[in-house]
Amino acid sequence: MVTMRDVAERANVSIATVSFVINGTKPVAPETRARIEAAISELDYRRNVVARALASSRTRILALLHPDLEARPNATVIQFVMSAAHGARERGYDLVLWPVNDDEQMSHLLAGGLVDGALLMEVQIHDSRVDRLIASRVPFALIGRTENDDLPFVDIDFTATINQAVDHLRSYGHQRIALVTQRTKAAPDNEPGRILRAEAAYLDAMAALDRPPAVITVEGTSAGGREAARTLHEHFPDATAVILVNEGASAGLVKGARALGRSVPDDLSIISASTTRELGEMIEPSLTVMAAPAAELGRLAADALIDQLEGIQDTPPHLLIPCTLIPGQSVGPAPARPSGG
Amino acid sequence: MVTMRDVAERANVSIATVSFVINGTKPVAPETRARIEAAISELDYRRNVVARALASSRTRILALLHPDLEARPNATVIQFVMSAAHGARERGYDLVLWPVNDDEQMSHLLAGGLVDGALLMEVQIHDSRVDRLIASRVPFALIGRTENDDLPFVDIDFTATINQAVDHLRSYGHQRIALVTQRTKAAPDNEPGRILRAEAAYLDAMAALDRPPAVITVEGTSAGGREAARTLHEHFPDATAVILVNEGASAGLVKGARALGRSVPDDLSIISASTTRELGEMIEPSLTVMAAPAAELGRLAADALIDQLEGIQDTPPHLLIPCTLIPGQSVGPAPARPSGG
DNA sequence: GCTTGTCGGTTAAGCGCTTTGACAGATCAG
DNA sequence: CTGATCTGTCAAAGCGCTTAACCGACAAGC
Numbered sequence: 001m002v003t004m005r006d007v008a009e010r011a012n013v014s015i016a017t018v019s020f021v022i023n024g025t026k027p028v029a030p031e032t033r034a035r036i037e038a039a040i041s042e043l044d045y046r047r048n049v050v051a052r053a054l055a056s057s058r059t060r061i062l063a064l065l066h067p068d069l070e071a072r073p074n075a076t077v078i079q080f081v082m083s084a085a086h087g088a089r090e091r092g093y094d095l096v097l098w099p100v101n102d103d104e105q106m107s108h109l110l111a112g113g114l115v116d117g118a119l120l121m122e123v124q125i126h127d128s129r130v131d132r133l134i135a136s137r138v139p140f141a142l143i144g145r146t147e148n149d150d151l152p153f154v155d156i157d158f159t160a161t162i163n164q165a166v167d168h169l170r171s172y173g174h175q176r177i178a179l180v181t182q183r184t185k186a187a188p189d190n191e192p193g194r195i196l197r198a199e200a201a202y203l204d205a206m207a208a209l210d211r212p213p214a215v216i217t218v219e220g221t222s223a224g225g226r227e228a229a230r231t232l233h234e235h236f237p238d239a240t241a242v243i244l245v246n247e248g249a250s251a252g253l254v255k256g257a258r259a260l261g262r263s264v265p266d267d268l269s270i271i272s273a274s275t276t277r278e279l280g281e282m283i284e285p286s287l288t289v290m291a292a293p294a295a296e297l298g299r300l301a302a303d304a305l306i307d308q309l310e311g312i313q314d315t316p317p318h319l320l321i322p323c324t325l326i327p328g329q330s331v332g333p334a335p336a337r338p339s340g341g
Numbered sequence: 342m343v344t345m346r347d348v349a350e351r352a353n354v355s356i357a358t359v360s361f362v363i364n365g366t367k368p369v370a371p372e373t374r375a376r377i378e379a380a381i382s383e384l385d386y387r388r389n390v391v392a393r394a395l396a397s398s399r400t401r402i403l404a405l406l407h408p409d410l411e412a413r414p415n416a417t418v419i420q421f422v423m424s425a426a427h428g429a430r431e432r433g434y435d436l437v438l439w440p441v442n443d444d445e446q447m448s449h450l451l452a453g454g455l456v457d458g459a460l461l462m463e464v465q466i467h468d469s470r471v472d473r474l475i476a477s478r479v480p481f482a483l484i485g486r487t488e489n490d491d492l493p494f495v496d497i498d499f500t501a502t503i504n505q506a507v508d509h510l511r512s513y514g515h516q517r518i519a520l521v522t523q524r525t526k527a528a529p530d531n532e533p534g535r536i537l538r539a540e541a542a543y544l545d546a547m548a549a550l551d552r553p554p555a556v557i558t559v560e561g562t563s564a565g566g567r568e569a570a571r572t573l574h575e576h577f578p579d580a581t582a583v584i585l586v587n588e589g590a591s592a593g594l595v596k597g598a599r600a601l602g603r604s605v606p607d608d609l610s611i612i613s614a615s616t617t618r619e620l621g622e623m624i625e626p627s628l629t630v631m632a633a634p635a636a637e638l639g640r641l642a643a644d645a646l647i648d649q650l651e652g653i654q655d656t657p658p659h660l661l662i663p664c665t666l667i668p669g670q671s672v673g674p675a676p677a678r679p680s681g682g
Numbered sequence: 683g684c685t686t687g688t689c690g691g692t693t694a695a696g697c698g699c700t701t702t703g704a705c706a707g708a709t710c711a712g
Numbered sequence: 713c714t715g716a717t718c719t720g721t722c723a724a725a726g727c728g729c730t731t732a733a734c735c736g737a738c739a740a741g742c
Contacts, residue, residue: 003698013721014723016721017720020700027720028721029719029721048454049453049699050391051395051727052699052700053391054391054392054395054698054727055699056699056700056727057727059391082409082440085440096435096437097436097438099427099430112389113342113728114391222619222623251623251624254625258625278563279623281593282624283592283625284592284595284596345729355691355693357691357694357730357731358692366731367690368689388728388729389729392697394697395698395727396696396729396730397697398730
């Protein structure tokens with residue numbers, strides 16, 4: 001292994017000077033700098049990042065903390081993770097993937113000094129992991145929000161997203177619009193914030209329109225989607241449109257509606273919010289989706305965190321990005337008279 | 342920050358002894374050990390992993406090197422990554438995600454000394470990244486294979502997988518079976534090994550049955566799937582069954598076939614190999630899939646690499662795992678007379 | 683009784699880098 | 713010409729840990 005000492009010897013300077021050149025920490029005479037740079041490239045020297053981390057007490061590693069990601073096809077997560085990793089790399093940081101399921105384990109990891117900062121995914125409305133994170137004194141940013149809006153976060157703007165979906169459906173004449181959200185088996189009463197915020201936005205929108213809300217909550221699976229279709233058919237037969245905030249149930253909802261004799265979009269219009277264009281295309285008919293800004297969020301989260309670490313920004317980031325409407329074939333004019341009624 | 346020195350002082354021993362207790366490196370008298378452990382828990386001490394890495398020249402970090410992952414829904418990748426991360430964690434290692442697109446960048450990263458070993462994803466049949474990896478002298482394992490079977494790898498057993506798919510279809514009476522594979526836009530003549538190996542296995546199977554092969558190559562998108570349906574219809578009208586090794590084109594193939602008046606599975610049976618159960622369920626009708634052993638591969642890859650690092654295993658791992666057949670509704674009896682002929 | 687081990691522990695030398703404080707030598711004001 | 717200021721470089725002190733070398737005490741072997 002070629003070390004800084006080797007470079008220094010070859011360039012006839014002290015290792016301190018080499019360090020100054022590499023980091024640009026202090027001005028170095030052009031002629032000396034040239035000698036050092038020559039030595040570096042001749043020896044093919046790469047600075048040891050571990051030693052650097054120990055000496056500077058900055059590892060330049062960011063942790064991406066997340067519960068076990070679900071096995072279902074989920075382009076959103078991949079996009080998010082990739083773009084966060086990219087954003088970090090471009091600023092000289094690496095991203096470590098840390099599946100953490102229990103809080104105790106998380107504290108241990110954070111205390112090890114391996115990471116300079118952390119990004120926490122799948123944040124829930126009450127989240128003990130956030131308390132741990134705060135206690136660990138490691139700078140962080142949340143992906144999603146807890147009940148405490150003062151913490152640093154980036155999140156989907158559900159109000160804007162739901163409003164746009166509602167407007168889109170209303171422009172097709174739909175009057176009665178239902179919402180299908182997600183329930184997780186593990187913690188049915190402590191949902192990810194996005195579910196609750198989407199629901200709140202929906203309720204607000206319905207209240208503003210002076211229409212009774214219709215919320216259906218199912219699991220994020222094909223079976224859940226079919227269950228939603230049945231519930232919709234039985235309990236809200238006059239609904240002509242559905243907004244989904246349940247990526248995993250999208251396909252099942254279409255299948256289920258069809259099985260009940262309701263064709264999409266003739267009898268029922270569907271918008272799947274917070275998902276991806278690709279998922280919409282997989283389904284027949286192609287779903288109109290509100291694509292989650294996963295890539296943007298990933299990059300923003302990484303950037304915001306690094307800004308904090310480097311003192312560029314000292315107020316905690318509070319960033320909201322709406323989803324993007326991508327029309328498919330699952331939204332059509334409201335039927336003159338609902339097929340179910 | 343509480344250091345080893347603090348613990349040592351409190352327990353009235355030297356820091357070396359503390360280290361021996363923590364690592365179990367040398368025997369320590371029970372009474373002394375108890376004092377040290379008490380001090381550790383009283384002070385809530387966590388060893389600094391960076392210092393440990395520098396001193397022991399082992400970081401216990403593994404890199405997961407991959408090109409930019411595609412944005413389409415891809416449960417396989419997530420499963421793989423998650424289970425590799427878990428496998429690593431259980432053995433005291435962390436997994437860093439490293440999107441690398443250019444070789445030069447990769448060499449730099451590996452030379453930095455941050456990682457003890459690397460896992461390389463999306464290996465292609467000729468892969469310059471593998472040469473870089475070898476040159477860097479960082480131990481590694483490939484996910485997939487190059488042309489050189491002597492390198493350490495874990496991979497899907499495509500021969501077994503394709504054979505099982507063929508057998509399954511033949512048990513339903515299918516005689517003419519086509520294969521739909523994937524072409525990547527970026528490097529059309531240097532495919533991931535899996536495509537070529539699947540194709541080779543298919544050709545072998547057809548040769549053994551004395552049937553002419555029918556291979557269709559399209560992009561891994563919905564559009565690609567529809568294109569495959571058209572090609573199949575026009576060029577291989579007598580084919581009554583298709584094996585897909587192209588996750589992204591699955592949905593499009595079904596849509597395309599239907600658009601051409603061929604219903605699944607009555608006129609055309611489909612098996613999608615090397616994908617996930619969840620993806621199969623999203624499609625109507627539910628696809629019969631050969632689920633990729635992503636989770637197994639992830640864990641095996643991590644384990645094999647760590648075994649090598651720790652000298653437990655010194656012969657390079659060569660592991661092949663077949664996909665698992667999960668029946669859906671896309672395979673049915675061969676029609677008496679092909680609808681296309 | 684003297685050697686030879688063994689056990690349980692300590693001392694100290696790094697690991698490869700960053701960073702502070704000091705210090706020559708050149709420059710400049712008065 | 714003297715003292716003050718700047719510039720460019722260096723020596724050295726860590727960062728917190730691992731680990732080789734060593735050491736004292738005590739037991740066993742002959």
